Amino acid sequence: MTVQSDSQVLEAAGPYDRAKALSAFRLGDLTFYWITRVSAISVLLILGGIIISLIIGAWPAAKAFGFSFLLTERWAPSADPPVLGALTPMYGTLVTSLIAMLIAIPVGLGIAIFLTELCPQWLRRPIGIAIELLAGIPSIIYGMWGFFVLGPFLANTFQPFMIKIFDGIPVLGAIFAGPPSYLSLFNAALILAIMVLPFITAISVDVFKTVPPVLKEAAYGVGCTTWEVVRSVVIPYTRVGVIGGVMLALGRALGETMAVTFIIGNSFRISSSIFAPGTTISAAIASEFAESDGLHQSGLILLGLLLFVLTFFVLAAARLMLLRLEKKAGK
Amino acid sequence: MNFIKTIVAAGLVAASSSAYAADITGAGSSFIFPVLSKWADAYKKDTGGVVNYQSIGSGAGIKQVQAKTVTFGATDAPLKSDQLDKDGLAQWPMIMGAIVPVVNIDGVKPGDIMLDGQTLADIFQAKITKWDDPAIKKLNPKVTLPSAAISIVHRSDASGTSFNFTDYLAKVSADWKSKVGSGTAVEWPAGVGAKGNEGVSANVGQTKNSIGYVEYAYAKQNKLTYTGLVNKAGKAVQPTNEGFQAAASNADWAHAPGYYLILTDQPGDKSWPIVASTFILIHKDATDKAAVQDALKFFKFSFDKGAKMAEDLDYIPMPEPVIKQIEKTWSADIKS
Numbered sequence: 001m002t003v004q005s006d007s008q009v010l011e012a013a014g015p016y017d018r019a020k021a022l023s024a025f026r027l028g029d030l031t032f033y034w035i036t037r038v039s040a041i042s043v044l045l046i047l048g049g050i051i052i053s054l055i056i057g058a059w060p061a062a063k064a065f066g067f068s069f070l071l072t073e074r075w076a077p078s079a080d081p082p083v084l085g086a087l088t089p090m091y092g093t094l095v096t097s098l099i100a101m102l103i104a105i106p107v108g109l110g111i112a113i114f115l116t117e118l119c120p121q122w123l124r125r126p127i128g129i130a131i132e133l134l135a136g137i138p139s140i141i142y143g144m145w146g147f148f149v150l151g152p153f154l155a156n157t158f159q160p161f162m163i164k165i166f167d168g169i170p171v172l173g174a175i176f177a178g179p180p181s182y183l184s185l186f187n188a189a190l191i192l193a194i195m196v197l198p199f200i201t202a203i204s205v206d207v208f209k210t211v212p213p214v215l216k217e218a219a220y221g222v223g224c225t226t227w228e229v230v231r232s233v234v235i236p237y238t239r240v241g242v243i244g245g246v247m248l249a250l251g252r253a254l255g256e257t258m259a260v261t262f263i264i265g266n267s268f269r270i271s272s273s274i275f276a277p278g279t280t281i282s283a284a285i286a287s288e289f290a291e292s293d294g295l296h297q298s299g300l301i302l303l304g305l306l307l308f309v310l311t312f313f314v315l316a317a318a319r320l321m322l323l324r325l326e327k328k329a330g331k
Numbered sequence: 332m333n334f335i336k337t338i339v340a341a342g343l344v345a346a347s348s349s350a351y352a353a354d355i356t357g358a359g360s361s362f363i364f365p366v367l368s369k370w371a372d373a374y375k376k377d378t379g380g381v382v383n384y385q386s387i388g389s390g391a392g393i394k395q396v397q398a399k400t401v402t403f404g405a406t407d408a409p410l411k412s413d414q415l416d417k418d419g420l421a422q423w424p425m426i427m428g429a430i431v432p433v434v435n436i437d438g439v440k441p442g443d444i445m446l447d448g449q450t451l452a453d454i455f456q457a458k459i460t461k462w463d464d465p466a467i468k469k470l471n472p473k474v475t476l477p478s479a480a481i482s483i484v485h486r487s488d489a490s491g492t493s494f495n496f497t498d499y500l501a502k503v504s505a506d507w508k509s510k511v512g513s514g515t516a517v518e519w520p521a522g523v524g525a526k527g528n529e530g531v532s533a534n535v536g537q538t539k540n541s542i543g544y545v546e547y548a549y550a551k552q553n554k555l556t557y558t559g560l561v562n563k564a565g566k567a568v569q570p571t572n573e574g575f576q577a578a579a580s581n582a583d584w585a586h587a588p589g590y591y592l593i594l595t596d597q598p599g600d601k602s603w604p605i606v607a608s609t610f611i612l613i614h615k616d617a618t619d620k621a622a623v624q625d626a627l628k629f630f631k632f633s634f635d636k637g638a639k640m641a642e643d644l645d646y647i648p649m650p651e652p653v654i655k656q657i658e659k660t661w662s663a664d665i666k667s
Contacts, residue, residue: 077489078497078514152537179480182538183523266487266524277523283487287526290388291489291515 054308057301064295069302075268077288077296084299086306088268092185092278093310096260097253099189099274100196104253105246107193108200113230115201116208128205135198143262146191151182151263154190159275177273183265186274191259196249203245207238239325247318254311257282281307355626358385359392359405362491362546363609366426367405369640370633377636382629389491390515396420396612402622404612407491408515412589421615421664423590423657424608425630427647429547429575430496431557431605433535436462436477439556442569445470447561448503448596448604454542455483455500456507457521462540470561477540483522484534484543489515492528495607496544499595503604544605547575548645562604563596574603575647584653590660606647616666624667631658 061069065084072085111131115124159180166176181187211234219229235242265277266287279287281303289300357367364386371382387395389406396404397418405425415422432451434444446454450466453459459466462476486493497513511517525534528549535543535555547570550557559569568574581599582592594606611630617623634657638648649657 074518076512076518078512078517080512083518147533148537179482181482181523182534183525261487261526262530266526267519267522279487279524287488287524288516291390293390293394296516 051305051308054301054305058298058305061295061298061302065299065302069299070306073268073270075284077292077299082295082299084296084302086281086303088270089279089281089284089303090306090310091270092264093254093280093282093307095274095278096185096189096192096264096280097250099186100192100253101246101250103190103193104196104200104249108197108245108249109204109242111197111201112204112208113234115205117226117230117234131198131201134194135202139195139256139258140262142191142195143259146187146259146263147182150191151187154184154187155180155182159184159186163275174272175274177271178275181265181275181277183263183277184275185264185278188260188264188278188280189274191263192253192256195256195259196253199249199252200242200245203248204238204242207241207245208234210241211237240322243318243322247315250314250318251311254314255282255307257286261286281310354381354383355403355622355629356383356401357392357403357405357626358387358395358401359612360389360407360491360609361386362389362407362428362607363405363426366637366641366644366646367633369644370629370637373636373640374629374632377632378628380625380629388489390489393612396614399614399618402613402617402619402626406610406612407607408494409591409593409610410589410612411591415589415612419615420612421589421660422610422612423660424584424592424649424653425611425633426641427575427579427594427606427608427649428645429570429578429603429606429647430492430499430544431547431550431570432542432544432560433532433550433555433557434542435535435538435556436479436540439474441554441556442559443471443474443556445559445561445567448499451560452500452504452507454481455485455519455521456504456511457483479540482538482541483519484531484538484541485519485522485524486528486531487524487526490527491515491607491609492544492546493517495593495595495605498593499605502596551645560604562600562602563598564600564602566600568601568603570603572642572647574601575606576650578602578604578606579608579647579653580650584656590657608649613665615664620667623665627661627665634658 061084065072069084069086070090071087072083073087074083074085075088076083111127115127119127159176159178162176163178163180166172215233215237216229219233224232260280261283264279264283266279266283267277268279268284269276271278285300285303289297292300364384367382367384371384374380374382384405385401389408392401392404393406393410395401397420409424410420410422432446436444444467446467447470450459450470453466460481461478462481463478467476494513494515497507497511497517500511501508501513511520523534525531525543528545531543531545532549532553532555535541535545536553545555547557549555550570557570559567562568577599578594578597581597581602582594584590584592590610594608596604597606613623613626634649634654641648
């Protein structure tokens with residue numbers, strides 16, 4: 001037995017062409033590059049397509065009502081000629097989302113901080129799973145629960161209490177004015193808060209876990225309390241991620257339809273009280289679209305376009321805020 | 332090659348045989364859906380013909396039949412005859428239902444309270460805001476009514492029920508007509524909106540001192556407290572099958588071009604004032620004439636054998652003379 005030489009081994013493995021092998025790799029790289037690029041661009045195309053078809057559908061209403069569409073409180077599709085205005089649903093969308101975020105952000109962050117920093121190990125999984133389940137419940141179930149359980153509780157217990165407390169106080173008295181109602185902006189906002197909670201919590205938990213233990217240990221080492229560690233180390237370190245979660249939740253709150261339709265009262269009137277019924281853009285579209293035609297339908301599509309623009313501006317404002325925060329932090 | 336030929340041939344046979352026994356397709360009103368599916372079921376057992384109906388709302392049903400994507404459309408709001416002519420459509424009433432005001436007041440049972448059209452319009456306009464308002468008291472001298480604020484519940488979704496209810500209010504109240512008008516979706520002056528008959532039923536059922544309006548079938552099946560109404564003849568009537576039938580029989584179908592007739596506020600001592608009918612739309616000169624003929628067979632079957640099924644579901648069948656007239660319209664207007 002003689003030892004085979006290197007060239008013999010190569011020959012046994014077949015003819016070897018270095019240039020050919022390299023070009024095969026290059027082809028693979030190029031294919032990969034284009035597949036990913038096309039996927040990414042297709043999102044833009046789909047979005048553009050949606051915007052264009054919304055604009056085409058909304059054109060007749062935009063032409064008929066012009067800028068006054070944004071400032072008109074009336075919604076009278078059966079009037080002759082129809083009078084359509086977006087002020088009421090826009091107001092409802094913003095107010096319900098705002099209240100929902102006011103409730104959901106502190107509660108969601110609170111849960112996340114408890115879960116990552118304070119929670120005993122055995123309790124983490126049950127709470128974590130409960131949060132995930134909350135995200136998995138279909139919105140119609142939230143709506144029905146809000147209608148049959150939450151609504152009566154709020155109307156019979158919570159709202160009369162609030163109305164009594166704030167009665168006679170300027171501004172606050174008007175915000176918490178009666179009569180109590182099963183269906184109201186506030187009830188819808190509360191349901192929205194519960195619905196968006198998992199988005200804020202789950203994302204916050206994930207980003208809180210990315211804080212390097214050495215940072216926290218160092219802070220504890222110089223004598224920080226848990227609260228100080230959370231406030232000065234964890235939150236600043238994960239700010240971008242947390243705000244991302246909040247934005248995702250806000251997006252859901254702005255666009256949520258089914259649950260809101262069930263519990264907001266669907267009335268096109270602006271009232272100073274948050275215990276009065278109202279409507280949101282998506283609830284209005286969902287309620288009326290099936291039976292609408294002509295200018296009415298075009299008006300509903302214009303509402304849809306407005307929601308699109310509204311969401312865009314809210315998210316853009318959030319990005320801007322984020323940029324300023326980062327600048328301040330000196331990154 | 333032979334294999335492919337076989338498949339193509341099989342496909343052709345399948346296509347031609349399915350064209351022979353084509354499914355009848357329809358779309359529109361959700362009001363007619365429960366009874367239509369019952370008829371379709373009986374029709375299938377009897378003849379083997381399949382009716383495929385999509386309950387997508389009246390407005391969408393009109394659009395689908397105009398676009399010729401379905402053989403027939405069903406709508407709760409009839410089209411005017413010039414609109415029918417423009418699209419080459421025939422229209423006739425197929426089935427009727429009634430709409431009743433429902434209330435939730437402690438101690439008040441179904442039929443205890445009597446309202447008239449003007450009072451009903453004033454309540455829904457929030458001009459009357461308490462149950463012990465003199466106008467309501469005058470109609471109900473024997474009933475003790477609470478001095479409680481009235482909660483108003485209306486439909487939030489655009490619907491045929493709302494169309495007929497507001498049409499009635501517009502007929503009996505000049506103020507309602509000028510300020511609110513009638514339509515599937517109107518500018519409600521007051522109250523909260525609930526989705527669907529089931530939403531209004533549930534909402535009125537839960538809210539004390541509330542008033543709403545639903546199809547009679549919903550009120551009956553959910554045991555809601557309906558009210559009586561004073562009709563056009565000035566008589567106090569309760570929602571009964573007899574009263575619904577009377578409204579339909581007293582309606583002047585013979586002089587309504589394209590059967591354009593809304594059955595609210597009809598004359599007659601016994602007539603219930605808010606009766607609604609669902610109309611069928613079909614192309615007079617369709618490209619697929621076989622499909623139209625199949626559909627007409629189905630509708631004839633429903634008229635002949637479907638009355639009992641409709642009554643079981645608390646619908647009101649069309650009166651016999653009206654059916655005769657409709658069948659004449661079929662043979663005169665629809666090309667086969």
